[in-house]
Amino acid sequence: MATVIRGDDNFDTSKSGQVLQVVSHLDTAQTTQTLSTSDSVVGNMQKAITPKGTNSKFLVYVRWLGEVGNAHDCVFNIQMNTTRVNINGQGSRHGLTVPVTSFDDGNNDDSTPESANFQTLVSTSSVIGTAITFALVAESTYGAPFATNRTIGGGAQERGTSEIIITEIAA
Numbered sequence: 001m002a003t004v005i006r007g008d009d010n011f012d013t014s015k016s017g018q019v020l021q022v023v024s025h026l027d028t029a030q031t032t033q034t035l036s037t038s039d040s041v042v043g044n045m046q047k048a049i050t051p052k053g054t055n056s057k058f059l060v061y062v063r064w065l066g067e068v069g070n071a072h073d074c075v076f077n078i079q080m081n082t083t084r085v086n087i088n089g090q091g092s093r094h095g096l097t098v099p100v101t102s103f104d105d106g107n108n109d110d111s112t113p114e115s116a117n118f119q120t121l122v123s124t125s126s127v128i129g130t131a132i133t134f135a136l137v138a139e140s141t142y143g144a145p146f147a148t149n150r151t152i153g154g155g156a157q158e159r160g161t162s163e164i165i166i167t168e169i170a171a
Contacts (some may be wrong), residue, residue, distance in 0.1 A: 005132075013021055015155035015170055016123065016170055016171060017037065017169060017170060018046065018169070018170040019053075019167060019168070019170075020052040020053050020056065020168040020169065020170055021049070021052055021118045021165045021167075021168045022065060022165065022166070022168075023047055023049050023162060023163040023165075023166050024047065024164065024166070025044070025045070025046070025047040025163065025164050026142070026161055026162075026163050027043055027044045027045055027118050027148065027149065027161060027162045028149065028151070028154050028161050029043060029044050029062050029148070029149065030147070030149045030150040030154070030159065031043040031044070031077075031147070031148045032145065032146065032148075032151070032152065032154075033145045033146050033148075033149075034143055034144070034145055034146065035068075035074065035138055035139055035143060035144045035145075035146045036139065036140070036143060036169040037092055037139060037141055037143075038138070038139060039077060039079060039084065039138070039139050039140065040094075040137060040138055040146075041079075041100050041135045041137055042064065042066075042076075042135075042136045042137060042138050042146075042148055042162075043066075043095055043135070043148035043149070043162065044135035044148075044151065045062070045135060045148070045162060045164050046133055046134065046135035046136070046164070047133070047134055047135075047164050047166055048131045048133045048134075049130065049131065049132055049133075049134070049168060050130070050131045050132075051124075051126040051127065051128055051129070051130065051132065051168060052128060052168060053126065053168065053170045053171060054126060054128055054171065055123075055124065055125055055126060055171040056124060056168045056169060056170060056171055057067060057118075057122065057123050057124065057128045057168075057171060058080075058120055058121070058122045058124060058126075058132070058134070058166055058167065058168055058169070059109065059121050059122075059166070059167040059169060060085075060103060060119060060120055060121075060134050060164065060165075060166050061080050061118075061119040061138075061163075061164070061165040061166075062076070062078070062114075062116065062117070062118055062119070062136050062138065062162075062163070063115075063117050063162060063163045064076070064099075064115060064116040064117075064148065064162045064163055065113055065114075065115050065148070065149055065158075065160035065161065066099075066114060066115075066146065066147045066148040066149060066150065066151075066162070067112075067113040067114055067147045067150070067152045068099050068114055068138075068140070068144055068145075068146050068147075068152075069144040069145040069146070069152060070140060070142045070144040072101070073093075073140050073141050073142055073144065074098060074099055074138055074139070074140045074144060075094065075095025075097070075098055075138065075139055075140075075145070076091060076095050076096055076098065076099070076116055076118070076136060076137070076138050077095050077096050077136075077137050077138075077139075078096060078122070078130075078134060078135070078136060078137070079106075079134070079135045080121055080122055080134055081125070081131070081132060081133055082133075082135075084119045084137075085120065085122045086112060086121075086122065092139065093139075093141060095139075096118055096120055097116055097118040098116070099114035099116050100115050100116060101114050107128055111151055112151075112157075112158065113147075113151050113158045113160075115151070119135035122134075123171075126168075131160045134164065134166055135164075135168060136162075136164060148162055149161055149162055
């Protein structure tokens with residue numbers, strides 16, 4: 001039988017590796033923006049979590065659907081409280097992943113979007129009761145047009161949803 005974890009359950013947080021909670025944000029909004037050479041929060045892809053443990057680890061999973069002008073020059077990262085994680089302070093053009101390009105025509109902004117699916121484990125100095133915000137961010141050297149949950153041109157083709165899931169794991 002599976003264990004159901006609710007946000008109001010009390011756990012023995014002294015057990016290393018125990019899942020303390022899972023929170024998620026399902027983004028259904030169809031948004032467009034222009035990426036810059038610094039991290040831009042992708043659409044509405046951010047979620048706060050209030051730790052139940054001290055020094056917890058957080059497994060952050062992202063599923064994104066959208067379209068990027070100049071997809072070959074876009075990188076994705078995760079920020080924790082506006083600071084990149086697991087990228088060792090590297091700057092522009094360094095990322096945790098890139099969009100998976102399904103078609104590259106350069107002239108077609110009405111179909112064939114890109115996607116990204118990735119996760120990273122973040123070690124923290126979390127404090128019980130002090131909220132942490134995780135966000136999906138992207139950047140592009142060329143100031144690329146960027147759409148989430150739709151194509152750039154907004155045609156009736158290939159629309160979807162994106163999601164960020166955060167699992168707190170006891171240290």
